[in-house]
Amino acid sequence: MTSSKDIVLDHVSIRFGSYTAVDNAFLTIRGGEFFSFLGPSGCGKTTLLRCISGFVDPTEGRVMIGGRDMRNVGPNRRPTALIFQNLALFPLMSVADNIAFPLEVRGIGRKERRRRADELLDMIALPGTGDKKVHELSGGQRQRVAIARALAVEPDILLLDEPLSALDLKLRQHMRTELRTIQQRVGLTFIYITHDQGEALTMSDRVAVMNTGVIEQVDAPEAIYNRPRTAFVASFVGENNAIPGTVRGQDGGIATLDTPVGVLSGIAAGGRHYKAGDSCILFVRPERLVLGTASADGANRISGTLEKEEFEGNIRIAFVRVGEFVLKLSRVNDGLAAPLASGAPVTLDFQAADAAVLPVSSMAEVDA
Numbered sequence: 001m002t003s004s005k006d007i008v009l010d011h012v013s014i015r016f017g018s019y020t021a022v023d024n025a026f027l028t029i030r031g032g033e034f035f036s037f038l039g040p041s042g043c044g045k046t047t048l049l050r051c052i053s054g055f056v057d058p059t060e061g062r063v064m065i066g067g068r069d070m071r072n073v074g075p076n077r078r079p080t081a082l083i084f085q086n087l088a089l090f091p092l093m094s095v096a097d098n099i100a101f102p103l104e105v106r107g108i109g110r111k112e113r114r115r116r117a118d119e120l121l122d123m124i125a126l127p128g129t130g131d132k133k134v135h136e137l138s139g140g141q142r143q144r145v146a147i148a149r150a151l152a153v154e155p156d157i158l159l160l161d162e163p164l165s166a167l168d169l170k171l172r173q174h175m176r177t178e179l180r181t182i183q184q185r186v187g188l189t190f191i192y193i194t195h196d197q198g199e200a201l202t203m204s205d206r207v208a209v210m211n212t213g214v215i216e217q218v219d220a221p222e223a224i225y226n227r228p229r230t231a232f233v234a235s236f237v238g239e240n241n242a243i244p245g246t247v248r249g250q251d252g253g254i255a256t257l258d259t260p261v262g263v264l265s266g267i268a269a270g271g272r273h274y275k276a277g278d279s280c281i282l283f284v285r286p287e288r289l290v291l292g293t294a295s296a297d298g299a300n301r302i303s304g305t306l307e308k309e310e311f312e313g314n315i316r317i318a319f320v321r322v323g324e325f326v327l328k329l330s331r332v333n334d335g336l337a338a339p340l341a342s343g344a345p346v347t348l349d350f351q352a353a354d355a356a357v358l359p360v361s362s363m364a365e366v367d368a
């Protein structure tokens with residue numbers, strides 16, 4: 001069922017000459033949702049956002065908003081407002097005038113503009129700051145003013161193009177919470193694009209992960225992290241150990257692989273059915289590996305040598321060499337467990353239910 005506020009990408013492809021920037025995007029964003037497009041630089045996120053806002057036409061397919069085909073509906077006639085990375089606030093104007101600027105353009109009188117600006121300042125938790133100049137505000141406050149300005153025209157859908165990327169780390173983390181709170185308060189649809197998985201996972205109701213123009217998975221953040229459906233999603237979102245292998249067989253939902261580090265089993269992700277001889281990759285996250293205990297099902301034991309352990313405050317990360325592979329294991333720093341000695345023999349266990357077996361496909365590039 002589509003509601004009157006839903007946004008439907010109906011088999012949207014966008015090409016620039018022979019280059020396909022967006023390849024057959026097909027999904028529905030529900031009215032009132034905080035929906036993120038997550039993917040590396042150049043995967044087509046901005047192009048898709050520009051298509052929703054009306055600055056780029058689909059080469060194929062169509063964008064529907066509230067059941068209405070948006071073909072031939074220009075950006076300023078769509079119920080959308082776009083917030084860029086570069087906020088483009090007017091530095092010498094007051095905060096209230098900045099917020100009310102779009103209303104002035106629409107010919108709304110001074111008194112009403114000020115009333116609306118004050119209302120929006122309350123909404124973004126900056127009451128009483130209307131007479132300040134923009135340069136007197138902090139980066140995070142300016143970000144909120146930009147949001148208020150976008151909200152001034154009462155859009156149904158706010159489109160946000162990496163709006164936090166110019167802020168420093170602490171402020172960025174703070175603004176995640178702020179943005180989510182504002183979105184819940186105003187009840188609008190937020191469509192957010194980012195290459196930062198932390199942002200996408202913390203704020204969104206659902207996330208679409210994109211890779212070279214293709215949407216690989218659309219799911220709630222927990223499902224994206226816990227149940228990736230492609231090797232790209234498993235390697236792009238969060239840390240993951242990737243162990244290639246050849247399928248021996250599958251029993252129910254559990255596939256068993258011959259790998260260079262031993263025989264290992266994991267969930268045949270996405271309800272897939274593998275047959276003997278298929279090439280696959282088993283993914284297991286560092287926090288799902290356990291040091292040196294017997295796993296319940298007796299399988300999935302890997303022996304190796306500790307190369308080093310890094311202390312990150314809240315966790316310790318052990319790098320364990322097994323032949324040509326280095327596997328990562330993370331342990332919560334509970335103040336009790338002693339650091340491991342380099343060169344020590346270690347065994348790693350994990351439950352089959354904690355590993356995902358996925359077909360070989362493109363993987364995210366990992367920072368060195």
Ligand SMILES: Nc1ncnc2c1ncn2[C@@H]1O[C@H](COP(=O)(O)OP(=O)(O)OP(=O)(O)O)[C@@H](O)[C@H]1O
Binds near residue numbers: 019040041045
């Ligand atoms: N007007 C255009 N003409 C030709 N190619 C374009 C045009 N706009 C975008 N592209 C190409 O389409 C691809 C996707 O670009 P897009 O800006 O959508 O990526 P992105 O995921 O938003 O990346 P970033 O996070 O770096 O902005 C890129 O390879 C880009 O060079």
